[in-house]
Amino acid sequence: MIENAKVAVVGVGNNTSALVQGINFYRSTGSLVGIQQPQVNGLGVGDIDFVAAFALSDGKVGKDLHEAIFAPPNNFPRLDTELRPSGVTVQRGLTDVTEIRRVADALRGSEVLLYSAPSGRTDIAEAYAEAALLAGVAFVNTTSDPIARDLSLLERFQEAGLPLIGDDLASQFGTSVVHKALLRLLQERGLTLVSSYQVNLGGTEDFRNLAENPDSKKQSKLNALGADRVQLAPLGYLPHLKSQKIAYLNIEAQGWGETAVSLDIRLQVHDPSGAAGVNIDLIRLAATALRSGRGGYPTEAAAHLKSPPGTAV
Amino acid sequence: MIENAKVAVVGVGNNTSALVQGINFYRSTGSLVGIQQPQVNGLGVGDIDFVAAFALSDGKVGKDLHEAIFAPPNNFPRLDTELRPSGVTVQRGLTDVTEIRRVADALRGSEVLLYSAPSGRTDIAEAYAEAALLAGVAFVNTTSDPIARDLSLLERFQEAGLPLIGDDLASQFGTSVVHKALLRLLQERGLTLVSSYQVNLGGTEDFRNLAENPDSKKQSKLNALGADRVQLAPLGYLPHLKSQKIAYLNIEAQGWGETAVSLDIRLQVHDPSGAAGVNIDLIRLAATALRSGRGGYPTEAAAHLKSPPGTAV
Amino acid sequence: MIENAKVAVVGVGNNTSALVQGINFYRSTGSLVGIQQPQVNGLGVGDIDFVAAFALSDGKVGKDLHEAIFAPPNNFPRLDTELRPSGVTVQRGLTDVTEIRRVADALRGSEVLLYSAPSGRTDIAEAYAEAALLAGVAFVNTTSDPIARDLSLLERFQEAGLPLIGDDLASQFGTSVVHKALLRLLQERGLTLVSSYQVNLGGTEDFRNLAENPDSKKQSKLNALGADRVQLAPLGYLPHLKSQKIAYLNIEAQGWGETAVSLDIRLQVHDPSGAAGVNIDLIRLAATALRSGRGGYPTEAAAHLKSPPGTAV
């Protein structure tokens, strides 16, 4: 019987809440609903133990992980599963590179460090990666900060026999997944795209940040898809939606004889679930790669990432 | 320079209107909008000449093809293209097997017979297939009547060096195409389907017939897709929609932690355009197969057919 | 302090389930959510006691009312309220006019008889009305059977000093309410209606009956609204929806310069809640009218009925 993966996590936001609760849910129910891969190299969905957690907010630090995941501004719902105290107390995360040693010490006993903090602080992400190197732990970067794309860093993980997975998590099922699938379908069937847009509404802290600081790369990413006729409306932060995202997609196209084809889609989904559904695969992949001594970037991770090594920083 | 394909058509309904107008449109504009395959074995979209047409209604027989395609109950819109008289007078279609000889004589000079009458009269479809055999013409069956699935018939076409394509046209872009693509996407991403339904509204004569005589096979076809949780609401015949189809799809699923994922889609499309966009490929395939002496069923047609040879009758 | 109204009910379907559960819910929580009239002549929403109930199915007769309301094919959800045994055992309803006397005896002690059986059995509805007359009890007819519109019956209730309310309950909030409000809005603002349609999907037994036996009057009722351009698509019975109704409305109109205006609406609602939200007012009205000796039809009921006395049978 395979041993559970031992995971440390940076960031105790909605995504971590979804991941922690979900693992507990699947372990206690045996359900496989919503699961892409029941087994990754022998590890099941419930075969994960959290052994350390780092956060910055006073409302979370010092609390048991199973309590901290419900502290505001987290607003992912309580899943239907009983959570007993985890025994893991949330530690203060690092805010300065001088603390790398402290974090490395705290990582002893972990196999994987899941970096699930907000994007935008590359220096902090790098510091945690250094701590992982020091502690001999695999590193999974879910943010858009360039860590796995940093070739010298990747090389050092490889040499140390430590897996490094990243960057920028692709959600299991979100607006982009649906939008791309429909645009691809149009193309396959020979229809000609006239125009398309996407409206995203949500109520998480992440959403608020993105609404206030629009991601300038997002439009260009859509264009890269070959769809220069796809427009993004500004994100709408609507607090009452909590961790739900509502998206409206419109696609106007032309078929035979230039007659009109219209598609209007409304998608409703829990954003943190989309992240957890992918994180569960990445941490199992990282843990099993570590155990078999495969350092560096495991190419099986590519489908789950928006910016794997080799893509532009 | 390749010669135009010479096509005879049975049935002068909306699908034929869309096909005839569209070919004229593409030939005069050079547009490639809405076209899946600009060239099929060297034949372009405009490289089709209609040389004979058969219909049954008094409002169509005896008229020029370019006039008959607008006779009621046809209600496909007039495309933005000038139609001069075609020189092809619509002939009375056969209603009795004794007329096979007459039809065969009328087919001399054609390369392809496109059978685009309403489904449900297998005896009539077979009679036209016999006429095609007699006249040495390829046969394309767009109806759900079993013609290409009739193995003895297929064998006779093969021996005669005549292509036989069918059965049951798969629309270029319709409700099923979108529904299947989204259900497949769900599955690929590991989501679990909870329930799904499909509502179809339309205003053509075909739609009226289907609404009054529901296709009992349709639900089972959807089930065959592996989606026994997909329900079909009864078709709604709404005359004011004319040749437009409006479909509502709903998909309820569960993702990570059994959290809810909802997709609501509204699709608006011209049904006859979806048929014409596929017929254009089938007749070019049939004509070029005939010219190169390839009798029987050309496997390239499979993607465009719901019930190719080998599937259940 | 006013005494609770004493109510007997015919029919233990979803509507009765919603009513019985809801009264218990409002009584125990003090909530006023979803309530149109907190007080009707001094009676609050929770001031109702059920004292008798009649049903026909073996799965319901002989059971406590609080158990019978959950027997199949009922599928209205369990509200978040604890239901202790009601002490009311469901009696076998009448199927023959010879049983009027038995029912009348069973009604002793009631103030109001709420007739909430399926529409379409006028003879049965009349027999219950006769029993109410015999027992000196007010009568509320929620079905489309003509009871309050039967002038001789109405006169007899009036002479007996007994209230008679009917016919045909208008839901508190359903497809028609929304559709009419939007069509009226269009008219008020000077827009010109081009076309409109309505699609209704549901999963109750009532819905199945209506889907199999379409109500021929329904289209004419819509027309009476002055909207001869409004089409009804056939009802779709989708069992998985249970007591939820999903409706799609479309309105196409023209404004200034004949430019297009489009409205697409999706409505999701629990049908039985719409009935209960109106029944609660009708039974309070009937009970208080009875107490003050007002026989016949109380005009305050008109807003809640589709076919009050004086409208066509």
Place this chain on the structure above:
Amino acid sequence: MIENAKVAVVGVGNNTSALVQGINFYRSTGSLVGIQQPQVNGLGVGDIDFVAAFALSDGKVGKDLHEAIFAPPNNFPRLDTELRPSGVTVQRGLTDVTEIRRVADALRGSEVLLYSAPSGRTDIAEAYAEAALLAGVAFVNTTSDPIARDLSLLERFQEAGLPLIGDDLASQFGTSVVHKALLRLLQERGLTLVSSYQVNLGGTEDFRNLAENPDSKKQSKLNALGADRVQLAPLGYLPHLKSQKIAYLNIEAQGWGETAVSLDIRLQVHDPSGAAGVNIDLIRLAATALRSGRGGYPTEAAAHLKSPPGTAV
């Protein structure tokens, strides 16, 4: 027979394009489609002559009015009506109060000055009002700048026997009209609002301005409606929509027993048509009030204005 109203207009944007084209359309076709009031005090929809026009952009000044209304960034569609040269050359609008006299001279012969420039330049709006006073012309302010709400200005128009109508045009049919109607309907039927939001997408220059400089008052206006649970998502400027506006509304409510009621609405409408459909009434009202010597604010205008005299500045 009544004489046509003589109208001067400030601003040659989309709203003026819709108004000018529409009047010509209705005059030539006799259509009454989309018209709220066929007659206002004897003036029909086509009984308007434009006699002067002012604009600032080089692409419009010096051009015939019937040409200038199609100059970019205007993108209201061409209506199906032939426009011969109007004989009215667009004059340069004022940018400085020293030009009031020039404008007043240019207004001789007009009965009504329609002020249809972008909102936000109260000084300019006031200067045009002064010119109207000087020239003895009625004034209609469609912007949110406080003109009719300026009591001393209103008094001066009243004393001069000149009508003054404003401020802030309420569209004939737009997102707010539909949203308010549905929220009111909910309230009338006793449902309890849980949450609601509104998303607006459009492609006009006005829309771009509003998207870049959000109207801080808009949320508070919605709140004033009594619906503090209504959220506005940020406006989305999507150029390809041109003068069309697409709005998504969502309303979540609770009915009987706190069961859920959901309404999702998609509205598609031409914004400038909504403005023209109201301007046509205001200018006819202003012209006929002037003719009968009724100075000041005609109360019949109230239904068409968001901020009539007496409301807060």
